[in-house]
Amino acid sequence: xxxxxxxxxxxxxxxxxxxxxxxxxxxxxxxxxxxxxxxxxxxxxxxxxxxxxxxxxxxxxxxxxxxxxxxxxxxxxxxxxxxxxxxxxxxxxxxxxxxxxxxxxxxxxxxxxxxxxxxxxxxxxxxxxxxxxxxxxxxxxxxxxxx
Amino acid sequence: xxxxxxxxxxxxxxxxxxxxxxxxxxxxxxxxxxxxxxxxxxxxxxxxxxxxxxxxxxxxxxxxxxxxxxxxxxxxxxxxxxxxxxxxxxxxxxxxxxxxxxxxxxxxxxxxxxxxxxxxxxxxxxxxxxxxxxxxxxxxxxxxxxxxxxxxxxxxxxxxxxxxxxxxxxxxxxxxxxxxxxxxxxxxxxxxxxxxxxxxxxxxxxxxxxxxxxxxxxxxxxxxxxxxxxxxxxxxxxxxxxxxxxxxxxxxxxxxxxxxxxxxxxxxxxxxxxxxxxxxxxxxxxxxxxxxxxxxxxxxxxxxxxxxxxxxxxxxxxxxxxxxxxxxxxxxxxxxxxxxxxxxxxxxxxxxxxxxxxxxxxxxxxxxxxxxx
Numbered sequence: 345x346x347x348x349x350x351x352x353x354x355x356x357x358x359x360x361x362x363x364x365x366x367x368x369x370x371x372x373x374x375x376x377x378x379x380x381x382x383x384x385x386x387x388x389x390x391x392x393x394x395x396x397x398x399x400x401x402x403x404x405x406x407x408x409x410x411x412x413x414x415x416x417x418x419x420x421x422x423x424x425x426x427x428x429x430x431x432x433x434x435x436x437x438x439x440x441x442x443x444x445x446x447x448x449x450x451x452x453x454x455x456x457x458x459x460x461x462x463x464x465x466x467x468x469x470x471x472x473x474x475x476x477x478x479x480x481x482x483x484x485x486x487x488x489x490x491x
Numbered sequence: 492x493x494x495x496x497x498x499x500x501x502x503x504x505x506x507x508x509x510x511x512x513x514x515x516x517x518x519x520x521x522x523x524x525x526x527x528x529x530x531x532x533x534x535x536x537x538x539x540x541x542x543x544x545x546x547x548x549x550x551x552x553x554x555x556x557x558x559x560x561x562x563x564x565x566x567x568x569x570x571x572x573x574x575x576x577x578x579x580x581x582x583x584x585x586x587x588x589x590x591x592x593x594x595x596x597x598x599x600x601x602x603x604x605x606x607x608x609x610x611x612x613x614x615x616x617x618x619x620x621x622x623x624x625x626x627x628x629x630x631x632x633x634x635x636x637x638x639x640x641x642x643x644x645x646x647x648x649x650x651x652x653x654x655x656x657x658x659x660x661x662x663x664x665x666x667x668x669x670x671x672x673x674x675x676x677x678x679x680x681x682x683x684x685x686x687x688x689x690x691x692x693x694x695x696x697x698x699x700x701x702x703x704x705x706x707x708x709x710x711x712x713x714x715x716x717x718x719x720x721x722x723x724x725x726x727x728x729x730x731x732x733x734x735x736x737x738x739x740x741x742x743x744x745x746x747x748x749x750x751x752x753x754x755x756x757x758x759x760x761x762x763x764x765x766x767x768x769x770x771x772x773x774x775x776x777x778x779x780x781x782x783x784x785x786x787x788x789x790x791x792x793x794x795x796x797x798x799x800x801x802x803x804x805x806x807x808x809x810x811x812x813x814x815x816x817x818x819x820x821x822x823x824x825x826x827x828x829x830x831x832x833x834x835x836x837x838x839x840x841x842x843x844x845x846x847x848x849x850x851x852x853x854x855x856x857x858x859x860x861x862x863x864x
Contacts, residue, residue, distance in 0.1 A: 348618070349618060349619065349620050349621070349651075350703075350749070352572065352576070352620055352622075353622060355568075355572070356622060356624075356625065359565055359568075359569065362561060362565055363562075363565065365561075366558045366561050366562050366565075369558050370547060370555055370558045370559075370562075373552065373554055373555050373558070374550070374552075374555075377550075377552055379550060379552075383543070422699075470557065473557075473561060477561065484568060
C-alpha cells in the first residue's frame with residue numbers, strides 16, 4: 345500500500361469529521377436565526393452521531409496516551425490526537441467549552457437545547473474545525489499536486 | 492465573499508457536469524460498470540453539495556460564511572480527488588486492463604466482505620486505494636497488466652482491502668503486537684522498571700513503525716495463502732536483486748518507510764510457505780536470499796528494529812489476522828480460479844523459457860474468454 349493511499353485515507357477520514365462539524369454548525373446557526381431548513385436538520389442528526397463516535401474514539405486515544413502505551417494508530421491519526429491535545433493546552437487561542445472542559449462535555453454539548461449551549465456549541469465546532477482542517481492540509485498537499 | 496463563494500460553487504457544478512458526460516460515454520469492460528456507476532454517484536453527490544451551498548448562501552447569514560467556505564473547500568478538494576484519482580481508470584480504460592480486472596473480479600467475488608465492491612485498475616507501481624466505502628482502485632505497471640508472472644502482487648494489494656474491511660479487529664491484534672515490540676526492544680534496565688511508556692523514545696518509534704509493517708507482513712501472508720507458490724516466486728523474483736536496500740537499511744531510513752526491510756518479509760514468507768507444505772519453493776527462495784546477501788557482502792542486521800524474539804509473536808499475530816479475515820486457501824480453490832494458470836506460468840518460465848511467451852499469450856486469451864466472455 346502506498347503512502348499516497350494512506351494520505352487519501354486520512355483525507356477521507358478528516359472529510360467525514362469536517363462535514364459533521366459544518367452540518368451541525370449550520371443547522372444550529374439556522375436554528376438560532378429562526379430559519380427552518382429540513383435538510384439541514386436531518387443532516388444535523390447524522391452529524392451528532394458522527395461527532396459522538398469521534399469524541400469517544402479520541403477519548404480512548406487520550407487515555408492510552410495518558411497511560412504511556414504506544415497507540416494503535418497510524419502516524420497521521422496520531423498527529424490529529426496530538427494536535428487536539430496541544431490545542432487544549434493553548435488557552436490563548438482555543439477558549440471554547442470543548443477545549444476548556446474536554447471531550448465528555450463536548451459530547452454533551454452536541455445535543456445542546458438552550459440558546460447559550462447552542463452558542464457554546466458553534467464556538468466549539470469552529471475551533472475543532474480549525475484543528476481538523478489544518479490536519480487535513482497535510483494529507484491534501486501530499487495527494488493533490490500543486491501547480 | 493458571498494458572490495465569490497457562489498461563483499466557486501457554480502464552477503464546481505459546471506466541472507462536475509463535464510466530467511459526468513465524459514464518464515458516461517466511456518466504453519469499459521462489463522466488470523467495471525459498477526465502478527463507473529459509483530464514480531458517477533460521487534459526481535451526483537458533489538452536484539448536490541454545490542446546489543446545497545448555493546441555497547445556504549441565499550439565506551444571507553453573515554455568521555454562516557465560515558461554514559459555507561469550509562463546505563465549498565471540501566467539495567472542491569473531493570472533486571479534485573475524483574477528477575485525478577477515480578475518473579482516470581475509466582477514461583484511460585484499455586483492453587489490456589482485462590487480465591488484472593478478471594483476477595480482481597474473481598478475488599472480490601470469492602470473499603463475502605468484498606463481493607460486489609466496485610473496482611478498477613490504473614497505471615502505477617503495484618498499489619491499491621482500499622477504502623471499503625469508496626470504489627477500489629488497483630494500480631500496476633503497464634507491461635505487468637498484460638503478463639502473468641507478477642499478477643499475484645494484486646493479491647497482496649487485495650490483502651489491504653481485507654484489512655480495511657476488518658480494520659477494528661485487526662487493529663486490535665496489531666496493537667497487541669506493537670506493545671510486545673515495545674517491551675522486547677526495551678533495554679533490560681527499562682524492562683525491569685515496569686511497562687514501557689511513550690517516553691521511551693526508540694522503542695515507541697519502532698513500535699509505531701510496526702503498525703504499517705505488520706499490515707504489510709499480513710498482506711504478504713494473504714498473497715501466499717491465496718496465491719500459494721506463485722506468490723512466493725513472484726515476491727522473490729521481484730525483490731531479490733533490486734538493491735542492497737532489500738537486505739539492509741540504516742535504522743533511520745527503516746523508520747521512514749511504510750514497509751519493513753524486505754529480508755524480514757522474506758523470512759516470514761519462507762517460514763509460512765514451509766508451514767503450507769511448499770517446501771521446495773521455500774528452500775529455493777531461502778537459499779537465493781542467503782546467497783545474494785553473501786554475494787553483496789551484507790550481514791543480517793536490522794539495527795534494533797527487529798530481533799529473533801519477535802518472530803514467534805509476529806507469526807502468531809499474522810495467524811490470528813488470517814483467521815479473522817479468512818482469505819481463500821490455495822488448496823481449496825474453485826474451478827474458475829486463475830491461480831493454477833499462474834503457477835503453471837512460473838513452472839514454464841523456469842523450465843521452458845524459450846516457449847514461454849507463446850504459451851503465455853494463449854493461456855491469457857483462453858482465460859479471458861472463460862472469465863469475461
